[in-house]
Amino acid sequence: xxxxxxxxxxxxxxxxxxxxxxxxxxxxxxxxxxxxxxxxxxxxxxxxxxxxxxxxxxxxxxxxxxxxxxxxxxxxxxxxxxxxxxxxxxxxxxxxxxxxxxxxxxxxxxxxxxxxxxxxxxxxxxxxxxxxxxxxxxxxxxxxxxxxxxxxxxxxxxxxxx
Numbered sequence: 001x002x003x004x005x006x007x008x009x010x011x012x013x014x015x016x017x018x019x020x021x022x023x024x025x026x027x028x029x030x031x032x033x034x035x036x037x038x039x040x041x042x043x044x045x046x047x048x049x050x051x052x053x054x055x056x057x058x059x060x061x062x063x064x065x066x067x068x069x070x071x072x073x074x075x076x077x078x079x080x081x082x083x084x085x086x087x088x089x090x091x092x093x094x095x096x097x098x099x100x101x102x103x104x105x106x107x108x109x110x111x112x113x114x115x116x117x118x119x120x121x122x123x124x125x126x127x128x129x130x131x132x133x134x135x136x137x138x139x140x141x142x143x144x145x146x147x148x149x150x151x152x153x154x155x156x157x158x159x160x161x162x
Contacts, residue, residue: 011149013051019079020049022109027128029056031118033098034090038118039063045112051154051162053136053143056128057115068116071097080109086116095122100142117142 025046031039041062046054071085080102088098099116102109119142120126121135128146136143138155145153154162 009148013048013053013149013151013153016048016050016052018050019108020047022047022111025056025128029058030125030127031058031120031123032125032127033067033088033095033123034093035124036064036067036090038067038088038090039116045115047109047112047117051152051159052141053145053149053151053153055117055142056126056144057112057117060114060116063116068099073097075100077102080105080112088118088122095119098122120144 022045025044029039029041029044030037039058039062041058043059043062045057047057048054067088067090068086069089071087073085075083077083081104083100083102085097086099086101088095097119099118101116102112105113118126119135120133126133126135126144128144131146134145136145136153136155138159141155143153143155152159
């Protein structure tokens with residue numbers, strides 16, 4: 001995907017759709033926490049929503065599920081429905097509400113059933129291929145920022161009304 005406004009090879013998050021689009025990821029996705037690779041996949045999906053960096057949904061079969069426990073609370077997305085959260089614990093180190101999934105997805109997002117997304121800000125590192133991602137700002141957002149996308153991104157102070 002090319003930036004429609006500038007012609008740049010970098011994707012602009014302002015060209016992403018609303019409602020969000022979903023596509024197969026073309027890069028290897030890895031998540032590290034507590035000295036362990038907790039997820040490693042070449043079969044992830046990325047969710048693309050206007051003003052947000054992509055969020056990566058990883059199949060459960062590619063996640064070390066033994067490190068996850070049901071977390072507290074839930075939230076609601078107008079497009080995907082109710083999200084449930086998971087805490088991640090490795091060697092006594094815990095990240096609360098570190099990952100989430102949508103147990104009852106509408107048809108448009110059925111491809112990410114049995115997939116989890118991780119908040120990169122709560123992990124030690126997240127990678128696309130060998131590129132370490134930067135987390136999207138804001139405590140509620142789980143976007144993965146890489147060199148091939150450009151903002152501005154929702155989540156920074158003052159962007160809550162976007």
